[in-house]
Amino acid sequence: MGRKLLLEHENVPGIAGLEVYRAKGGYRSVEKALRTMSPEAVVEEVKKSGLRGRGGAGFPTGMKWSFLAKPPGVPRYLVVNADESEPGTFKDRYLMERIPHLLIEGMITSSFALGANLAFIYIRGEYFHVSRILERAIDEARAAGWLGRNILGTGYDLEIHVQVGAGAYICGEETALLESLEGKRGNPRIKPPFPAVKGLYECPTVVNNVETIAAVVPIVNDGGEEYAKIGVGRSTGTKLISAGGNIRRPGVYEIELGVSCDEFINSDQWCGGVDGRAFKAVVPGGSSVPIVPYELFLRTAAGEPRLMTYESLSDGGFATGTMLGSGGFYAYNDAQCIVRSTWNHTRFYRHESCGQCSPCREGTGWMEKVLHRLEHGEGRLEDIDLLWDIQRRIEGNTICPLGDAAAWPVASAIRHFRDEFEFHVRHPRKVKDPRHFEKEPFVRTPKPAAV
Amino acid sequence: MGATLKAVTTTEGVAPFAFSEQALAECRAIMARYPEGRSKSALIPILHIAQAGNDGWLSVPAMDAVAALMGLQPIEVYEVASFYSMFNLRPVGRHVLEICRTTPCMLRGGDALIAHAEKRLGIHVGETTRDGLFTLKAVECLGSCGTAPMLQCGAKYHEDLTPEAFDALIEQLRSTALRSNYTDR
Numbered sequence A: 001m002g003r004k005l006l007l008e009h010e011n012v013p014g015i016a017g018l019e020v021y022r023a024k025g026g027y028r029s030v031e032k033a034l035r036t037m038s039p040e041a042v043v044e045e046v047k048k049s050g051l052r053g054r055g056g057a058g059f060p061t062g063m064k065w066s067f068l069a070k071p072p073g074v075p076r077y078l079v080v081n082a083d084e085s086e087p088g089t090f091k092d093r094y095l096m097e098r099i100p101h102l103l104i105e106g107m108i109t110s111s112f113a114l115g116a117n118l119a120f121i122y123i124r125g126e127y128f129h130v131s132r133i134l135e136r137a138i139d140e141a142r143a144a145g146w147l148g149r150n151i152l153g154t155g156y157d158l159e160i161h162v163q164v165g166a167g168a169y170i171c172g173e174e175t176a177l178l179e180s181l182e183g184k185r186g187n188p189r190i191k192p193p194f195p196a197v198k199g200l201y202e203c204p205t206v207v208n209n210v211e212t213i214a215a216v217v218p219i220v221n222d223g224g225e226e227y228a229k230i231g232v233g234r235s236t237g238t239k240l241i242s243a244g245g246n247i248r249r250p251g252v253y254e255i256e257l258g259v260s261c262d263e264f265i266n267s268d269q270w271c272g273g274v275d276g277r278a279f280k281a282v283v284p285g286g287s288s289v290p291i292v293p294y295e296l297f298l299r300t301a302a303g304e305p306r307l308m309t310y311e312s313l314s315d316g317g318f319a320t321g322t323m324l325g326s327g328g329f330y331a332y333n334d335a336q337c338i339v340r341s342t343w344n345h346t347r348f349y350r351h352e353s354c355g356q357c358s359p360c361r362e363g364t365g366w367m368e369k370v371l372h373r374l375e376h377g378e379g380r381l382e383d384i385d386l387l388w389d390i391q392r393r394i395e396g397n398t399i400c401p402l403g404d405a406a407a408w409p410v411a412s413a414i415r416h417f418r419d420e421f422e423f424h425v426r427h428p429r430k431v432k433d434p435r436h437f438e439k440e441p442f443v444r445t446p447k448p449a450a451v
Numbered sequence B: 001m002g003a004t005l006k007a008v009t010t011t012e013g014v015a016p017f018a019f020s021e022q023a024l025a026e027c028r029a030i031m032a033r034y035p036e037g038r039s040k041s042a043l044i045p046i047l048h049i050a051q052a053g054n055d056g057w058l059s060v061p062a063m064d065a066v067a068a069l070m071g072l073q074p075i076e077v078y079e080v081a082s083f084y085s086m087f088n089l090r091p092v093g094r095h096v097l098e099i100c101r102t103t104p105c106m107l108r109g110g111d112a113l114i115a116h117a118e119k120r121l122g123i124h125v126g127e128t129t130r131d132g133l134f135t136l137k138a139v140e141c142l143g144s145c146g147t148a149p150m151l152q153c154g155a156k157y158h159e160d161l162t163p164e165a166f167d168a169l170i171e172q173l174r175s176t177a178l179r180s181n182y183t184d185r
């Protein structure tokens, strides 16, 4: 269970440079695709691989590519989503810092498959230092003939530009990203039309995550079927997980989908277990996915061992499951307060709401206010039901999924940790100290296993 | 969304702004990389260049110069500048310290680092020290959660911070005459 397709050479000295990257087999996928395959054949391999978008939603990449409209005479674009702002997620940064050419290679092969002659990497402004690394890699690739006019003498042309953002989580949402790339505020667009029909500059556009595009390289090199042999069920291939929170070994790990959750969090190959206390809860896929108690992370409600796959993590729906999301994994030890963390999550979404839809704009504001008073020992019991009511009214009633993303952490925290919220109402003085559970961890009343 | 500090919306008492020759050349090169008629796409990259050339903030004269250069209405520039958190719409210190306050950092001591920074610098989040050297900002997840707590200053990330490491950074920055800009190479 240790095959690496993306990070195999992560520790090779000089792998960020073209020479070493090429010596390790880099740019083979470009040679193979441009010289021996048709664009349709590349799309076919991606379909066979079962690759699903690594940005968070897990939508099948091959299917997304086949939706791309192809009106004659209209340019098509590939836009790589390097906005990486989902709290807990830092895998794309690691990949781009370590092996920038892997992304550039994946973009050339993917752009060829999509018939795009201009591609952009939209990278969050805070990653300015990473944008320099990418620009250097692009210059190297262009000088070596992998980019520009008539690549490898095949008549295929491609330019790649790096575009920096300026600080806005919402610009990770693909239509907000396109607005921002067009020089506007990052307000999500109403869909349809989808970017595949009307995207950048009103032209057909594919937006994919950094890791998704990088995965196209091994898929083209080894074939989609080889890729699909890794994993379990509809969760094929490998996934980068950025692990943080109260674990012993934080970092970016490439796992074969299907590793057991227990192994992932406790084995020294990955997270290495808890940092000296006891685990309390886990957020496995970035702050937008439901938080689950540690026991429910390890086992499903039916008592089955949970696996690191899209399906297993969401087993039980929102009642007892969560989601793989972006792979922004963080774990809580028993010194942490769930009410405080939920308040912090909500403060984030309130700050990042673009303000277009009232349920999101007003709802996040109200939830933050109520959570703030609960956390500071000034809440009432009715506040818990009020919170539940607000989050329920946001979910599904907004232009973009940020509204849902703001609702789910609140709903799941109340669902699984309601007694901790009640504790805050009953013991206002105890929770005044921001580290109230450090000396005396909160003990949850165990719930019946079946739901 | 939006800048954390209140915007200065007047030109009164505000220094005039002009791009340097080098900055102008860079801006023109950026505008040329989009398809014909789509050079508005260059707005955010050019605002970064303007901010770096204007003591780290976007004054009205600086934004108006961007509008003139790009052939945009000033409002098209203001509405974008005010949307993104990296654009400062009022003067800031020579070094802007942006500490991450989001949940994964909080789990690893982000809050404690902010409290320490406020005490050490004698200011609150959102304020600038009297000597004009430091502005303290609390920002959202910077994609560095595994090396938390952390802060960003200009283009540089400072990770795995302890109170001691923070103090050492302050001392080092104190003796750095150059402003820390996002665009630093």
Ligand SMILES: Cc1cc2nc3c(=O)[nH]c(=O)nc-3n(C[C@H](O)[C@H](O)[C@H](O)COP(=O)(O)O)c2cc1C
Pocket: A052, A053, A054, A055, A056, A057, A058, A059, A061, A081, A082, A083, A084, A085, A086, A169, A170, A171, A172, A173, A174, A175, A207, A208, A209, A210, A212, A213, A400, A401, A402, A405
């Ligand atoms: C609020 C919000 C933020 C998002 N942030 C990101 C992000 O930072 N990176 C990313 O790749 N996808 C992000 N997404 C998902 C994108 O909208 C889009 O689904 C993704 O880029 C598609 O690429 P994929 O299919 O390769 O995953 C975000 C979505 C929402 C609603």
Ligand code: SF4
Pocket: A170, A187, A188, A352, A353, A354, A355, A356, A357, A358, A360, A361, A398, A399, A400, A401, A402, A403
């Ligand atoms: S859900 Fe929130 S972030 Fe998304 S468009 Fe509506 S207001 Fe903006």
Ligand code: FES
Pocket: A087, A088, A089, B100, B101, B102, B103, B104, B105, B106, B140, B141, B142, B143, B144, B145, B148, B150
């Ligand atoms: S939460 Fe601070 S860098 Fe991610």
